[in-house]
Amino acid sequence: MKKPEEVFEILKNKFPEAVLELHSEQPVEPIITIEPLKINEIGLFLRDEEDLEFDSLMVLSGVDDANGEKDSDDEGTEIIKGGTLSVYYHLHSIKNKHKVTLRVSVTKDQPEVESVEGIWKTANWHEREAFDMIGIKFLHHPNLTRILMPYDWPEGSHPLRKDYKNPEFYLGMKVPY
Amino acid sequence: MKSLLDTEFSDSNIVIAKADDLMNWARLSSLWQLGFGLACCAIEMMATSASHRDFDRFGVIPRNTPRQADVIIISGTVTLKMATRIKRLYEQIPDPKYIISMGSCANCGGPYWEHGYHVLKGVDRVIPVDVYVPGCPPRPEALLEGLLKLQEKIRNESLRKRIA
Ligand code: SF4
Numbered sequence: 001m002k003k004p005e006e007v008f009e010i011l012k013n014k015f016p017e018a019v020l021e022l023h024s025e026q027p028v029e030p031i032i033t034i035e036p037l038k039i040n041e042i043g044l045f046l047r048d049e050e051d052l053e054f055d056s057l058m059v060l061s062g063v064d065d066a067n068g069e070k071d072s073d074d075e076g077t078e079i080i081k082g083g084t085l086s087v088y089y090h091l092h093s094i095k096n097k098h099k100v101t102l103r104v105s106v107t108k109d110q111p112e113v114e115s116v117e118g119i120w121k122t123a124n125w126h127e128r129e130a131f132d133m134i135g136i137k138f139l140h141h142p143n144l145t146r147i148l149m150p151y152d153w154p155e156g157s158h159p160l161r162k163d164y165k166n167p168e169f170y171l172g173m174k175v176p177y
Numbered sequence: 178m179k180s181l182l183d184t185e186f187s188d189s190n191i192v193i194a195k196a197d198d199l200m201n202w203a204r205l206s207s208l209w210q211l212g213f214g215l216a217c218c219a220i221e222m223m224a225t226s227a228s229h230r231d232f233d234r235f236g237v238i239p240r241n242t243p244r245q246a247d248v249i250i251i252s253g254t255v256t257l258k259m260a261t262r263i264k265r266l267y268e269q270i271p272d273p274k275y276i277i278s279m280g281s282c283a284n285c286g287g288p289y290w291e292h293g294y295h296v297l298k299g300v301d302r303v304i305p306v307d308v309y310v311p312g313c314p315p316r317p318e319a320l321l322e323g324l325l326k327l328q329e330k331i332r333n334e335s336l337r338k339r340i341a
Binding site: 159170 | 257258260261285286290291294295297298302303
């Protein structure tokens, strides 16, 4: 059984470039931040390394960090500029009974994260959900399509983004109240 | 007192009635329902069908295909994705057909009225509704009342002119 701090040490020694920081002042558990395009390598290492063996991805969630700057456009309506999106990975080892939390953050302009579908199959639908709701693009995902919203929902419209605007009509049906 | 069916009529069992009354009576006593639940309200609809409330005593039997159904009870949240399917199911039901909109969600969007990006704010935006049953969820008694209201409506229909 390993503490998140020990897992962080192992990872930092193995991947000094890709592993960024340990945030240990979290209310629940420490979070390790990772380079978004290296998460697949690190995931594979965490799953296969002896004494780590994180064989279960409990949940993968997409988050809008709501840290963009509030601004207003020419007509005075409020818009949000910049800001980041994050993906959280909660891993568990059934064999070793330990847990760790990883995070990757990307900018809204280029929200690209490597997929971990090849490592934990659970990630397939979770990544589709994060794509559908937040708009994070998972590179090398086998089928990155919408999972909750209809397939023909307007492209680039992701409802859980903080700057989301409802379309006026969908297939001729009025959407707002 | 003997009931109608036990009464012997003088000549060869003939009952005389207006065609309208007979048709309406037949229709309102066998409202076959499209077996179809959408969200939490569907649980109350199922409770209404169960032995305590016994929907069956009004002739309401769930059918598994729209071709054999007379009424849809829209029991729950109508998402935009589902709305297109509901419209198709409605169109597949042969006339005469009736809609009961059950619960706030189906009536007007319910708790999703403002931030529900995925919810149609009222099923009457895609299909015509005969009876609205308010509540979140309505109790089975309320749904029964809705059904009685629908029966009342059918009782006043005429073959020559459908009251919509
Ligand atoms: S009206 Fe209330 S109980 Fe019925 S489907 Fe909506 S939220 Fe659920």
